[in-house]
Amino acid sequence: MRGTQARIHLSNFEHNIFQIKQHTLAKLCISVKANAYGHGAVHIAQKAVACGVDCLAVASVQEGAQLRQAGITAPILLFGLTLPDEIPDIVQWNLQPFVCDMEFIELLEKALEKNSDFKKAGVKYPVHLKIDTGMGRIGCAERDVSALALYISKSPYLHLQGVCTHFAVSDSLESRDIAYTNNQIHTFTKSIDAIKKQAVEPGIRHCSASGGILMYPHAHFDMVRAGIIAYGYFPSKALKTALSEGREKLVKLKPVMELTAPVVSIKTLKAGQSVSYGRTWTAQKDTRIATLPIGYGDGLPRNAAPGLHVGIGDSSYPVVGRICMDQCMVDIGKNSDVQRWDEALIFGPGANSQTAENIAELVNTIHYEILTGISARVPRIMVP
Ligand SMILES: *Cc1c(COP(=O)(O)O)cnc(C)c1O
Numbered sequence: 001m002r003g004t005q006a007r008i009h010l011s012n013f014e015h016n017i018f019q020i021k022q023h024t025l026a027k028l029c030i031s032v033k034a035n036a037y038g039h040g041a042v043h044i045a046q047k048a049v050a051c052g053v054d055c056l057a058v059a060s061v062q063e064g065a066q067l068r069q070a071g072i073t074a075p076i077l078l079f080g081l082t083l084p085d086e087i088p089d090i091v092q093w094n095l096q097p098f099v100c101d102m103e104f105i106e107l108l109e110k111a112l113e114k115n116s117d118f119k120k121a122g123v124k125y126p127v128h129l130k131i132d133t134g135m136g137r138i139g140c141a142e143r144d145v146s147a148l149a150l151y152i153s154k155s156p157y158l159h160l161q162g163v164c165t166h167f168a169v170s171d172s173l174e175s176r177d178i179a180y181t182n183n184q185i186h187t188f189t190k191s192i193d194a195i196k197k198q199a200v201e202p203g204i205r206h207c208s209a210s211g212g213i214l215m216y217p218h219a220h221f222d223m224v225r226a227g228i229i230a231y232g233y234f235p236s237k238a239l240k241t242a243l244s245e246g247r248e249k250l251v252k253l254k255p256v257m258e259l260t261a262p263v264v265s266i267k268t269l270k271a272g273q274s275v276s277y278g279r280t281w282t283a284q285k286d287t288r289i290a291t292l293p294i295g296y297g298d299g300l301p302r303n304a305a306p307g308l309h310v311g312i313g314d315s316s317y318p319v320v321g322r323i324c325m326d327q328c329m330v331d332i333g334k335n336s337d338v339q340r341w342d343e344a345l346i347f348g349p350g351a352n353s354q355t356a357e358n359i360a361e362l363v364n365t366i367h368y369e370i371l372t373g374i375s376a377r378v379p380r381i382m383v384p
Helices: 010-025 033-037 041-050 061-069 084-092 102-114 116-121 144-152 176-199 211-216 239-244 354-361 367-372
Strands: 005-009 027-031 055-058 075-080 095-099 125-130 158-164 204-206 223-226 258-262 264-267 286-293 310-314 313-320 328-331 345-347 379-384
Touching: 005 010, 010 027, 010 041, 010 379, 027 041, 027 144, 027 204, 033 041, 033 055, 033 116, 033 367, 041 055, 061 379, 084 102, 084 258, 095 102, 095 158, 102 125, 102 144, 102 158, 116 239, 144 158, 144 176, 176 204, 204 211, 204 286, 211 223, 258 264, 258 354, 328 379, 345 354, 354 367
Parallel strands: 005 379, 027 055, 027 223, 055 075, 075 095, 095 125, 125 158, 158 204, 204 223
Antiparallel strands: 005 258, 258 345, 264 286, 286 328, 310 313, 310 345, 313 328
16 A cells, blocks of 8 residues: 555544534435545545435546446536536436536437336436526526426426536635625525515525534525535635634544655755756754655645745655655755655544644645546555
């Protein structure tokens, strides 16, 4: 087994699910897109189902197929849009797509007409009507909601399983962002009313991701779609500060992933010797360098050094020189007790551990990108 590992602490995942459930009475959908934010889609999906979540969500048909092939039978929402030729696969894998326009709806109906399993089952196919209330990504305009909902409700093939939208700034505490989100909620509510006015049942109403779950309890409606909080992180620094720091710790999340790499070599350097490509770092005094078999090919961002530190034993040491594709080097000093085969912690759930947020800050991105960027060659080890 490779020494560089992402350990997935399933008990922390379960803890986070429990925290979410304490925040809402609505149904719970867990987003397992992008390999469950890098944590391993199949294992996380199985654990989520064991924790009693109501449904799962993916971004692509392929991600949904992977879960179905692993034997997962829970409802799976498909957040992302597809090409026409992927539509038969949506049906084959029984994914519940977001639909936003007539062209796609008609293509889906045609695919259903051709699908003999669907015809045999004799039930209508579930879809969720996605409304763009201000995200500007996918979704129908408010003015088109009524006609689309009515069409779906009359379709011999389709069932309006739900109606949904997505927030653009629900992770912000800026007053204009709060006003913007409340306006999105208002547009969503108006759209639901317009659907009901035509005697069409909107089904499951859902719009909140992690930000909405934490900050907008009046926007939970019938279901919430949790992603990042299930993996132990707040969606933004602002919410983390507001909810988990200070006197009142309202929400306690536990990071699920622990990224580690072993010390595979220790060498002594004389003052003046340089380390790595480009010779950007030179030892100022005699020291020792530990090499870790982890690099940007594993998802450790190349620009994280200089700045990045790793934990070995109880101490923290700087990564020096450029991070390579497969390796990086750590200055462990002349007299530390670091030994070959010791384990270096890149980030993890420990009380004093660095987190994916700290890595993200070093490279001016968000923790979502760090977690999803941990590449396929890093083995995911499930820790019960
Ligand atoms: C990714 C995604 C979510 C989950 O977002 P988090 O911020 O990770 O909670 C919810 N809904 C949609 C449509 C998404 O694309």
